[in-house]
Amino acid sequence: MSTYEDPWPAPRARGPVEVTTELPGSKSLTNRALVLAALADGPSVVRRALKSRDTVLMAQGLDAMGADVDYSGDDWSVAPGRFDSDATIDCGLAGTVLRFLPPVAALSSGAVSFDGDPHMRKRPVGEVLTALRGVGATVDDEGRGALPFVIRGHGSVTGGQVVIDASASSQFVSALLLAGSRYDHGIDVLHDGKPVPSLPHIDMTVAMLRRHGVDVDDAEPNRWQVAPGPIKALDTEIEPDLSNAAPFLALAATTGGTVRVPAWPHETTQPGDALRDLLTRMGCEVTLDDDGLTARGRERLEGIDADLHDVGELTPVIAALCALAESPSVLRGIAHIRGHETDRLAALTRELGGLGAHVTETEDGLTFRPATLHGGLFHTYADHRMAHAGVVVGSVVDGVLVENVGTTWKTYPGFPTYWSHLLGR
Template sequence: MTTTTREQREQHDPWPAPVATGPVSATVAVPGSKSGTNRALVLAALADGASRLRGPLRSRDTLLMAAALRNLGAQVTDAPATDPGPAGADLVVTGPVGAINGGLASIDCGNAGTVARFTPALATLAKGDVHFDGDPRMRERPLTPLLAALRELGARIDGDRMPFTVRGGGGIAGGAVTVDASTSSQLVSGLLLAASRFERGATVTHAGHRLPSGPYLDMTVADLRAAGVTVHVDVPGPGDRPSGTADAASIRRWRVEPGGPAPLDRVIEPDLNSATAFLAAAVATGGQVTIPGWPAHTEQPGRLLPELLVAMGAEAELRPEGLRVTGGGRITGIDADLSDFGEAAPVLTGLAVLADTPSRLRGIAHLRLQETDRLAALASELGKLGARIAVTDDGLRIDPVPLRGARLDPHADHRLAMTFAVVGLAVPGVTIDDIATTGKTVPDFARMWTSMLAG
C-alpha cells in the first residue's frame, strides 16, 4: 500500500481558484527576482572568493542553479540574513568553479532555462566531464545555437541538445562568435556571463531575427559591470549585416574582456515578473495592491508592467511604500508589442479575457518555446472557459465573451497557473491542476494568494 504526502496531493488535485467577493485591498511582498538571483549566483561562482547574496529567491529554478554550481566546484551555503525579512537566510557563494569530484559531474536543469543556458559555458572551465539533462520539456527547448557557439570558442561537447556532455578541460580560448538568439536572449547571456573567464574573453554577435526579451540582456550587462567585468556593447551598421537578416536592428554585438568577475555583495530586487499576477488582481477586482520594494530604477522587464496595466484601465503610482496599482472597475483591451516583456503575456491574456473590448498581444512568437507552448496552451485552456482566443503568427488575439467555470491544466507552467488564478477571481468554478508548479518562481503562491484576498 502506498501513501501520498500533502504536497503530492496538492500537486495533482485540482485547486479551487478563490473568487473575489469584493475589491482586493492588500500589500504583497513578492520574493526575490529569479533572473537576478541566478545571474548573481553564476557571477559569484565565477569569482575568486566569497560573495554574499541578500534576499535571494529560493525556488525550484534557483535551487537547481545552486546545485549545479556546487557540482561544478563552487561552495553555496546559507548564512544568517543581514536584514531579516521574508526572504530568510542570505546565500554565501565561494568560487571559482572548476574542481569537480572524480572528474565527473551531472547537472539537472529541470525545466529552468537559466540553468540550461547559463551553466554549459561554466562547465567548459571544469576539469572533467559534465553531463546535462533535465525535464522532458527541456529536451525540446532551444539549446543548439549555444552549444554550437561554445564549440566555436573552443569547447568539446557531445550532443546538440539534452542530454549532452561538456568535456571540460579547465578552460577555453574564447574569441569571436556569432549566434542566432532569436528564440531566446538567454543564449547570449549564457555566453556573456562566463566570457571573462575565457582566455581571450569573447565577442558575441547576434545575427538573426529580432532578439526577444532585450531587457534581460541589459540585466546581464549591468550585472557583469557591477562585478567589475568590462563589457562593450555595439549595434553594427547595415554594412556589417549578414545576408538573410531583416535589418540592422536584428544584430547586436557584445565584447567581454578577460579577467573574471570580482566577489560581490548584492541585494536581490523583488521579482517584478512574479508581482504581475498580484497586481493584476487589483485590476480584475477593481481593488488595490501594493508591492513593497519596487525599484525606482531597474533593468528588469517588469518595469514595463505599470504602463501596460494603466492601458487596461488601472492607475499605477510609485510611492515610498512601493508600487500601488488600483483597478478602475472596468478592464479595457489593449494592443501591445510584448517582445521585450513576454513574461507578462499570460497574465495580460487573463485580464484580456475579462475585458470589455478586444486585445491583441504581439511580438511573442518565442513563447511557443517556453516551459510549454504558451500561446497554444493559453488559447486551449482558457477556451475551456468559453474564451475566444486566436493564435496568430506572433501572438494572440482576444475577443471578450461571457465565461464559465472549468478545470484548467497549466501544463507544468508557473505563469499559466498564476494566470488562471487571476481569471478565477472573477469567474466562479475555475479549478487548477498542479498549482504546485508555481513553485518554480513563487514557492508559496497558493498561500500568498489567499492571504492577499484576506487583505
C-alpha cells in the same frame, strides 16, 4: 514543495481587494548573481536570494561543479571552486540553468552531464552548444542541440568571436556573456537573425557584469564584447521579482480594488517593470512613490494592443486580463514564447478558450474579443506562468480549477497558500 489539492479550486474574490503584498527576490537576478559569484575572484554573499526550484537547481549545479553555495538561509554565501571534477546537472524546467551553466562547465577540467525534466528536452539550447564548440569547448550532444548532453572541459576556454541566432531566447546571449570574461580571449557575441526577444534581460546581464568589474562593450547593435579578466567578488542584494508581481497586480484590475507592492525599485533592468505601463493602458491607475507601487482598478477593464516582444514572460497574466476585458485585444511580438516552459501561445489559446474566451492564436501572438467566461479545468503544463493566468481568471469567475498549481514553486514557493490568504480563503 507543499502538496495542494489537484485540481485546485481557484479562490474567487467577493469584492474589490485591498491588499499589500511582499514579493520574493528576483529569480533572474538571483541566478545571474550565483553564476557570477561562483566565477569570481573571492567569496561573496547573495542577499535576499529567491529560494525556489529554479534557484536551488542553479545552486546545486554550481555546487556539483566545485563551487560552495550555502543556500540554507535568506542570504546565500558563495565560494568559487576549482571546477576540476566530473559532475551531473539537473536542469529541471529552468531555462537559466540549461543555458547559463554549459559555458561555465566549459571551464571545468571534468565531464559535466546535463539533463532535466522531460519537457526540457524540447527547449532550445543548440545555439549555445554550437558557440561553445566554436570557442574551444568539447560538446557531446549526438547532434540533438538539446538535452541530454555532456560538456567535456579542458580547464580553460580559448574564447573569441561567435555568431549565433538568439531570436529564440535572449538567454543564449546572457549565457555566453556571464562566463566570457573567464575565457582566454574573452567573448565577442554577434547576433544574426530576427530581433532578439527580451532584450531587458541582456541589459540586466550587462549591468551585473559591469558591477562586478567586467569590461563589456555593447555600443554596437546585436553585438556584445566581453574583455578577458577577473570577475570581482561582490555582495549583491536581490531586488523583488517584478514579474512575479503580475498576478497580484492583476487582482486590482479584475476586482476593481487596490494592490500595493512595497520596495518596487525606481530604476531597474527587470522586464516586469513594464507592468506599470501595461496596467495603465488597461484602465488601472498606477503610481510609484517612495513607499512602492500601487495599482487601483476601475469599473471597466479595457483591452490592449501591445507588443510584448521584450517582456514575453508577462504574456500569460496579460492574456488572462485580455480574456476578461470589455473591449478587443491584440498581443503581438511573442512567437518566441512557443519555446518557453510550454508552447504558451497554444496553451493559452486552449485553456482560456476552454473557459469561454474568444481567443485566436496568430503567427506571433494572440487576439481576443470580449466574452463571458465560465468555470472549468485549467491545465498548466507544469508552467508556473500558466498557473498564474488560471488563478487570475479564477479571481472573478466561479468554478475555475487549476491543475498542478504547485508548479508555481518554480519561482514562488507557497504561492497557492499566499494567494488564498489574500482573497480571504
